[in-house]
Amino acid sequence: MSGTLHSFIQLAWRNMWRNPRRTLITLVVVSAGLWSILFFNAFLNAWMQSSKDATLKLLIGSGQIHAREYMDNPNIKTVMAPPGARLRAALERPEIAAWSARLVLPGVIQSEYKTRPVNIAGVDPATERRLSSIPAKIVRGRYLNGVDDDGVVLGLHMAKRLKTGLGRRVILMSQNADGTVSEQSFTVVGLFDANQKTEDFYVFTGRAADQRFLHLNAEISEIAFAVPNDADLDPVLTRLRAAAPQLDVRSWRQLSTYLAATDSMMRGVIYIWLAVVFSMMAIGIVNTQLMAVFERLHEFGLLRALGMTPRRVLMMVSLESLFLIGVGCLVGMALAALTIWGLRGGIDLSAFAKGLELVQGGQVLFPKFDLASFVVFPLLIWLLGILVALWPASRAAKASPVEAMRHAT
Amino acid sequence: MSNIVSCRNVSKVFGHADLAVQALQGINLDIHAGDFATLAGPSGSGKTTLLNMIGALDTPSSGEVVIDGQPLARLTAAQLSEIRLHKVGFVFQAYNLIPVLSARENIEFVLELQGVPGAERKERALNALADVALEGLADRRPAQMSGGQQQRVAVARALVSRPAIVLADEPTANLDSKTSEELIALMYRLNQERGTTFVIGTHDPGVMAHSKRHIQLLDGRIDGDGQG
Structure with missing residues (x-):
């Protein structure tokens, strides 16, 4: 044959x-x-x-962790404690290239001319530099220096809408932990150039400064993390859910349904x-x-x-x-x-x-x-x-x- | 003398109803081992149809054909292929060599289908080419050979598998008289030396002159069968 x-x-x-x-x-x-x-x-x-x-590299990361009610109703009542030892150990595994704890809550930003709704993000600049591309997108001024930095970083489009700019002062307002509204003046220290949606919806300040502003101790509202290899993401999500069963662990697919x-x-x-x-x-x-x-x-x-x-x-x-x-x-x-x-x-x-x-x-x-x-x-x-x-x-x-x-x- | 082919009451009808054509009518014929028979008759007399029946290329509408002891009735297409492969050699009018294969490869092809091992296959193919005096043209493709040379390769291909019978349908029709004479002489020599059985459908008087047995067909019936 x-x-x-x-x-x-x-x-x-x-x-x-x-x-x-x-x-x-x-x-x-x-x-x-x-x-x-x-x-x-x-x-x-x-x-x-x-x-x-x-x-994803702007803010979302490969996934995020929140308190269970936060995604449906982000407010001062749906914050969470900073990660405990078990969750921290899961976040420090080699599959996760970087992670960052943030305090992101809705508020209002006001200039001499305009008032806009916005998400006020209190961040740790050191961890954000490893996770997010925003620090690298500063086109005027500087990024935040540390968690205590009480300057504010705005998007170019937001600054244009508010008719404000570098070195000018803006007012941030948001409900605080006492149930009243906090209102404080912040100096614009930097302007970033990202997509219009991010520029319009986020302003950044130091996390500790934000916690003080909202009368919080060490509470945060989200942990974003980056997993470089897509194949590792599902096992990482499983481990994080096991480490923090009381929290809401979501992948980027759940967070950015459009993407x-x-x-x-x-x-x-x-x-x-x-x-x-x-x-x-x-x-x-x-x-x-x-x-x-x-x-x-x-x-x-x-x-x-x-x-x-x-x-x-x-x-x-x-x-x-x-x-x-x-x-x-x-x-x-x-x-x-x-x-x-x-x-x-x-x-x-x-x-x-x-x-x-x-x-x-x-x-x-x-x-x-x-x-x-x-x-x-x-x-x-x-x-x-x-x-x-x-x-x-x-x-x-x-x-x-x-x-x-x-x-x- | 043993029978290589037996036809009993073989009839063949083409078409249906009013358009039916009776190509063969009640043919009774035995082809004996060692025959060198010619099958002659005018166009439409049934020569090719009868050769098709004897060669297991077609099956009769009624009657029975037996080749080398094997009745052909109720055999599948694949089983008929096996009968043709092992028991029948064909020489066609238009040579019908495979154009992409050389003379040797054309001859070897049949042996390959039979499952003959490579070394033996090559040796037998070269011997077959020598038998038809074409050993020098082993590597030529059909397009590089004359009609006479191609027909001799076709004869070598028909014989190399050592079939029980070789059927040739108008083998000299496309050849000039000298080449025709050489081809028939070759077939006759192989019949004489090896006892190979030949049945040749022909109009050619030169071919009929060599035949030891002459079968005459007319309107699908045998009109005469005698010594050539």
Whole structure:
């Protein structure tokens, strides 16, 4: 049987090149289709990564911990104690690159001209620098110096709305622990440039200064943490929930449902694209193989006359499809790998910066070589391609030896 | 003398109802081992249909065909393939070699289907090429050979599997008279030296001149069967 298989492989390979033009057209269809799937997948992954980096690194992190009622009703009554030894130990595990305890409560900010609702975030600048990109986004003035720093950092858009600026004073108001409203003047020490939503909804001050302002001791309202490797996130969440069963531990998917929905949609889009591309490829493959079979119907009849069983004819023609699609897949993989390698420096989309902000995308995308995609997609195309090519192959297997004799005489 | 092929009351009808054509009508025929028989008759007399029945390429509408002791009735397509592979060799009018294979590979192909091991396969293929005086053209593809050379390769391919019978349908129709004469002489020599059984469908008087047995068909019936 191995001798026969070797002979069939040899015959199928030579048959594949009998009509080089048609074979090349099919190879171009398969390789271009697979290239588009692999590159599109890398592009969308890069986009998603960029969106996640742009959004999660601002404030959200990979996940957050709150008191149970906080997410439904964030107020002075839904704060929590700082992390105990058990939770702190879980937060110090190597899977978590950084974590930061914050006091974030709703309040009001007032300038000489305007009053705006806002979330007043009391932060620890040292831990925030490791977790959040806000400290690096200061464009005027400075970031906070420590937990006792009673300066305030505003977003550029908020400063513009309030018609205030660096060195000016603003009033922050919020309900305090005594049930009354605290009101205090803070100096604007820095302005940050992030997306408009963050700029409009958050102002930052030192955490201890914020606690004093709200008549709290060491209470906080949230702990944000960063897990660099996505695969570690679920186990980390499990450990944190075990360490603090009384608290509400959520992943970024629960905290930013828009981003999570975008992530799922992009994963869906690649499979829709796969289906579209494969449908076109399938038409090309079936068309080519049917033409090849009809042209050689006489020859298949001859093979049947010589004693080849229908099953062996089916196998031989399927081998031709296997080679044809396999070579196309290899070429497509090589082209996609070269394209991704060529774009390793990043795709600059700054010209579309405003639009990208709307969909939470970054301005420079970095497509990466993803081994799993380079295995799964070509294999899928290859197997599906062989499956659709079974139809022409079955036509060949049904070739009548009598027809061959009729052609011959 | 033992029978290689036996046909009993073989009839074949193509089409249905008013369009039915009776290609063969009650054929009774025995082909004996060592026969060098020609099957002659005008166009439409049923030569090719009868060769198809004898070669297990087609099955009769009624009657029975037995090849080398094996009745063909009720065999599946795959079983008929096996019969053709092991018991029948074919030589066609249009040579019908596989264009992407060399002369040797074309001959080896049948042996590969039979599962003959590689070394033996190659040796037998080269011997078969030597038998038809084409040992120097082993690596040529069909397109690189003349019609006569291709037909000799086809004869070598038909013989290499050591079949019980070789069927040739108008083997000289595409050849000039000299090449036809050489081909028939070759087949006749192989029949004489090895006892290979040949049945040749033909119009060619040169072919009929060599035959030891002449079967004449007319309107799907045997009109004569005698010494050539």
